[in-house]
Amino acid sequence: MKKLFGTNGVRGVFSEDFTLEFVNDLVMSLAAHFKQGKILVGYDGRHSSPIVAKVVSSALNYSGLDCYMAGLVPTPCLEYATKKLGYDGGLMITASHNPPQYNGIKPVASDGVEISREDERKIEQIFDEKNWIKASTFGKSFEETNVISTYIDGIISLIDIDSIKAKKFKVCLDLGNGAQAVTAKKLCENLGCDVHTINEEINGDFPGRGSEPTPQNLDELSKLVVDTNSNFGIAFDGDGDRSIFCDETGKILTGDSSALLLCDYLLQQYPNSQVVTCLNSGNIIENIVEKTNSHVVRTKVGSVEVSRRMVNDDALVGYEENGGFMFGNHNHVRDGAMTLALMLDLLSKSQLDLSQNIKNLPPSFTTKTKIECSLEKSKIVISELLKEFPDSNTSDGIKIQVDKDNWVMIRPSGTEPIIRIYGESNSQQNLDSLISNFVEKTKSILA
Structure with missing residues (x-):
């Protein structure tokens, strides 16, 4: 059976492996999975997204399903509106943080959360067998104009607006030339913030700093926060x-x-709650949950794994180490704007700055790096490391517990031809040494 889905949706290089013919066949398979009803479709700012959207709506209509176009919106906005406005499913056209030449599709279930791994396998089988709908009547396409307002209203309903407005926060937004440009600034303005932005123009080439915010490419945001004397900055x-x-x-x-x-x-x-996070997140969370009689559940890496476990257990919070934060009372998905609103809510109730709040947490030293590497070679790296560390956790790549304070996790990316190396230690010096040791081990195996 052809493997279509990676860690997060289906992605590929547009016009190479993610062709219009492939998109048509994929959406015909997704339509057969949804079977009937009305599907909400949104897209990000990539140059190919509007073209892909036309094929998506045509394939849905050909299969007898009605398609409602949300236009250019962030993924969590499309997901929330799918649930809140009563759609039978959603399709988000995006390759998330991948480079500009990529595009992809994230299918969303009627509950506003990405479909489960089991549903992914069913769709792959439909795709393989071309077991598509032979519709007696075609569906129709419409515009859905309430997506952004529904999303922003949903976020604001969960926070203390008066407390936030009273603080008159200064906030810097690095919009990364991406889709939060249509929502995050509007949200901040609705909450009475003084907003400064960079990389606000939506551009599929992501010319500002690339599509993925990393500590290495956010110097401009740091400078803007300091120059404007802002309370904090956030990059999407x-x-x-x-x-x-x-x-x-x-x-x-x-x-x-x-x-x-x-x-x-x-x-x-919300004491007595559950937090869901991945195997590659730091161990400090276990200390934090004890104070409120709460508990942690660990999953494989991937927002789908976290989200679906949250839905299953009705968990309060889920998160990934890459900046993906999920608040179950809003929606069990990663959501940059909801996370922004929660940080404003937290700071509006605190007498401390953000840096002081962070200092009050138990110290945590985590990092990650990556090496270009094919999936086949990644498997060799993992099997060789397992020979050296036979007691390791191999449920997702390999997680090596060096001692009680130090661990390393090595796994192939589900979206790019790279191998990722994560680690945690009890000091920055030890962490640097730990990671450089395992980068060398990995490179020597690859050589």
Whole structure:
């Protein structure tokens, strides 16, 4: 059976492996999975997205399903509107943080959450067998104009607007030339913030700093936060479901540290709750949940794994170390704008700056890096490391517990031809040494 789905949706290089013919066949298979009803379709700012959208709507209509076009919106906006406005499913045209030449499709179930791994396999089987719908009547395409307002209203309903407005926050947004440009600024303005933006123009080439916010490419955001004396900055990825924060001193925070802070804040309001996170997140979360009689569940890497476990367990919070944060009371998906609103809510109730709030957490030293590597070679790396560390966890790549304070996890990316190396230690010096040791081991195996 052809493997279509990676860690997060179906992606490929547009016009090479992600061709219009492939898109048609994929959407015919998705339509056969949905069977009937009305499907909400949105897209990101990639140059190929409007072209792909036309093929998507045609294939849905040919299969007898009605298609409602949301236009250019962030992924979490499309997901929330699918649930809130009563759609039978959604299709988001995006390759998330991948380089400009890529595009992809993320299918969304009627509950507003990406479809399960089991449903992915069913769709791959339909695709293989070309077991498509022979519709007696064609569907129709319409415009859906309430998606953005529904999304912003949903976020605002869950936070203390008066408390936030009273603080008159200054916020810097690095919109990354991506889809949050249509929602994040509007959200901040609705909350009475003084907003400064960079990379606001939506552009599929992502000329500002690339489509993925990383500590290495957010210098401009750091400078803007300091120059404008802002309370904090936030940077989004291409489709707006992930966010990386910058504190008031200009320091870029890891996705883990901002998630820990928000977990601590939310668990105080909702004790006896569940947090879902991946195997590659740091271990400090286990210390934080104890204070509120809450508990942690670990999954394989991937937002689908976290989201679907959250739905299954009705969990309060989910997160990934890459800046993907999920608040179950809103929707069980990564959501950059909801995360922004939660940080404003937290700071509106605190007498401390963001940097001081972070300092009050138990210290956490985590990092990640990557090496170009095919999937086949990744498997060789993992099998060789397993010979050296036979007691390791191999449920997702390999996670090596060096001792109680130090671990390394190595796994192939599900979206790109790279192998990722994650690690945690009890000091920055030890972490640097740990990671460089395992980068060398990996390179020597590859050589």
